[in-house]
Amino acid sequence: MAADKVxxxxxxxxxxxxxxxxxxxxVSFTNSSLFMAVVVILTTAFxxxxxxxxxxxxxxxQLVAEMSYSFVANTLRDAAGKSGMKFFPLVFxxxxxVLVANLLGMIPYFFTITSHIIVTFCLAMLVILTVVIYGIWKHGFHFFGLFVxxxxxxxxxxxxxxxxxxSFLSRPISLSVRLFANMLAGHITLKVFAGFIVTLSAAGAVGMAGSILPLAMAVALTALEFLVAFLQAYVFTVLTCMYLNDAIHPGH
Amino acid sequence: MAEQVHTTAEVQHEGAHSGAFPPFDSSTFASQILWLAITFGLFYVLMAKVALPRIGGILEARHEKIARDLEEANRLKADSEAAGAAYEAALAEARKKANDIASGTRSALAASIDAKRHDAEQGLSTKIAEAETRIAEIKSKALAEVDGIAVDTAETLVSSLIGEGVGRDEVAAAVQAAK
Known part of the structure; x- marks a missing residue:
């Protein structure tokens, strides 16, 4: 059955x-590990x-490289000020x-590493732990003034x-789930609409004509997914910058 | 739009996976965490030590070059302005000097003309004074001679009238008294 194939x-x-x-x-080297390595090699090489x-x-x-540099640097400077620049390598x-992982996932047959909650959760925990450890190391008990x-x-x-x-404890969850859910849902939606095309076109000439609708939808969704891929990477970065700002300036 | 069509074999292959929804399949967590730590750690090091210093250096160099060029342009502008000001100053100086020379010459000439005129006037007035004294001398001398003539005439008249000589002194006194 065609439906089973999708x-x-x-x-x-x-x-x-x-x-x-x-x-x-x-701890096997998996397709996920492979794409993590691809992201690292591709981005660094570029x-x-x-x-x-x-x-x-x-x-x-070179302009693309410089723009990505200034883009992240400006985002961080706007959110966390000049003293936030010590976290620039981490934020960048x-x-x-995340951006390259999201975009690579848009290529057919490529694995999307950010569609796994454990990956996004680890990245979110990295941010939160950086915030907590730096905040306590820098401000001591005063860091907890953040909550008052x-x-x-x-x-x-x-x-x-x-x-x-x-709200502080929910940060790593919201940070990781937002990215994970966006990537997961987007890719599932794409696949479902693509599946409609296959299923419909298998149902003869009428189905073939009808499959134009899900095809148009799939094309539109692809464009949307590219936007989401960038936007989620940006949102993740902006929130990271804001959380880092809490660690640098804990007073409200 | 990946992987629209799977073969039946693939579907069966999927069946071999554990039944859990893949993102929530905890049996893959250890591997993903480890490889994420390795790859992201490596990525962080590559970014922090290689890529970012590189791009940052390029941006910094460009910044410096622009700042340096602007500074150079400003310096050249200031130089040309200074040269213009120096030219203006030199011109004003020359003009002032020319004026000074002209007015100096004019006043020197006027002074020398004045001095000469003064000298000439001085000479003339001395000569006039000398002439006046001489005239006065001549006049008084002539007047004195008139006295002598009068005495002589009177003496001659008296002696011819009375026939005898009278004392010259008497005649002179008489003449003096008659004046």
Whole structure:
């Protein structure tokens, strides 16, 4: 049956390329690992090769590299100020890693590493732990002033503090789920509409004509998904910058 | 739009996977975390040590070059302005000097003319004074001679009238008294 052939979940399956077992942990080199490595190699190679000319007047590739640099630098500077620039390598790495991973996932048959919650959760935890560790190391106990906004009536402080703590704890979840869910849902939707085309066109001439609709939808969704791929990388970066700002300037 | 069509074999292959929804299949978590740590760690190092210093250096160099060029342009502009000002100053100086020379010459000439005229006037007035004294001398001398003539005449008249000589002194006193 044609419907059985289209499984929108199949693209998220992780397949072992090189099985590795350490103790009772399965740490095999998988298609996910492969694409992580591809992201790293591709991005680094692009940035290094694009800037090989080191020209004063940049060519188009060098311009792309410079624009990504200034884009992330401006985002970070706007959100966290000049002192936030010490986190620039981290923020830039996060942005480029997520962006390139998202965009690579748009290529047919390519694995989307950011469509796995564990990956986005690890990246989000990296951000939150950086915020917490840097905040405590830099400001000590004062860092927890983050949870007690100034100018709140004393009677409300316990309630507000509780809300602040909950919102702080939900940050890694919202940060990771937002990216993961966007990528997952987008890719499933694409696959479902693409599946409609296959199913309909298998149903003869009328179905063939009818499949134009899901085809148009799939084309439109592809454009949307490219937007989402960039936007989610940007949102992840902006939120990272804002959280880092909390670590640098914990006072409200 | 990936992977629209799967073969039946693939579908069966999928069946071999554990039944869980892949993103929530915890059996793959260890591998993903480890490889993410390795690749992202490497990525961070590559970005922090290679790519970002490179791009940052290019941007910095461009910034410096633009700033340097602007500075150079400003310096040249200031130089040309200074040269213009120096030219103006030299011109004004020359003009002033020319004026000075002209007025100096004019006043020197006027002074020398004045001095000469003064000298000439001085000479003339001395000569006039000398002439006046001489005239006065001549006049008084002539007047004195008139006295002598009068005495002589009176003496001659008296002696011819009375026939005898009178003392010259008497005649002179008489003449003096008659004047």
């Amino acid at each position: 499984d929108p979940i199949h693209q998220f399956h992780i397949t072992k390329i090189l099985p590795i077992q350490v103790g009772h942990w399965d 940035l290094v090769m694009a800037t090989s000319g080191r020209s004063v007047v940049p060519g188009r590739w 790495s996060l942005f480029m890693f 906004p100034s100018g709140v009536p004393a009677a409300l402080i316990p309630l507000v503090t509780m809300i602040e703590v909950i």
